[in-house]
Amino acid sequence: MHIRLTKRTTDSTSFLPSNKAKSIPFSTADLPNTLSRFSIKPKSKLAFLMQETLQQCEAPAMKSEVKHCATSLESMVDFAVSDLGTNKGVQAMVTVYTVAGTAKxxxxxxxxxxxxxxxxxxxxxxHSLKATRTYVVPFVGDDGTKAEVVAACHTDTSEWDPKHVSFKMLHVKPGTVPICHTLAEDTIVWMTS
Structure with a gap:
């Protein structure tokens, strides 16, 4: 199987402190003010991508999905704990491009x-989706690069939009087969231990 594992090229952005993030409106309607506040040109590629992010965050969730856009670390942790229904034994996991082991x-x-x-x-x-199994899968690149990649398998896709890109790529229909995919580096998976 050939899969391209690319390191995410992150810029120097970081989470804002929770009180600062809460003080900045996070909506499409307020985007011009946000662009001005951060000295971002309105017709720039970054402005376009920010608008896409806001549209994704403001779009309705799928039937089996619960979603939230986290603009601070506290907001992310609060959502994960609330959605998982516990504040005990919650752990985070990410894809790491340095080691490889056995799939589990x-x-x-x-x-x-x-x-x-x-x-x-x-x-x-x-976001969280019902009927999802999470795996850690070892990968080794042609150049010898090793990675432990987090993968998700969605076992019930019957409520998904029939136009979802996964169905087009696999030539299948909603609810017929599990849809599995790897998660990019920097994706954080929260689960109970």
């Missing part, structure tokens, strides 16, 4: 996946 299932319970998205400051699109 790490969760067949609910998980919260937080994917980095483009914004003026560090922001994550966090």
């Amino acid at each position: 299932q790490v969760s067949d319970a609910k998980t919260v996946n937080c994917h980095p998205v483009t914004y003026a400051y560090l922001t994550y699109y966090c």
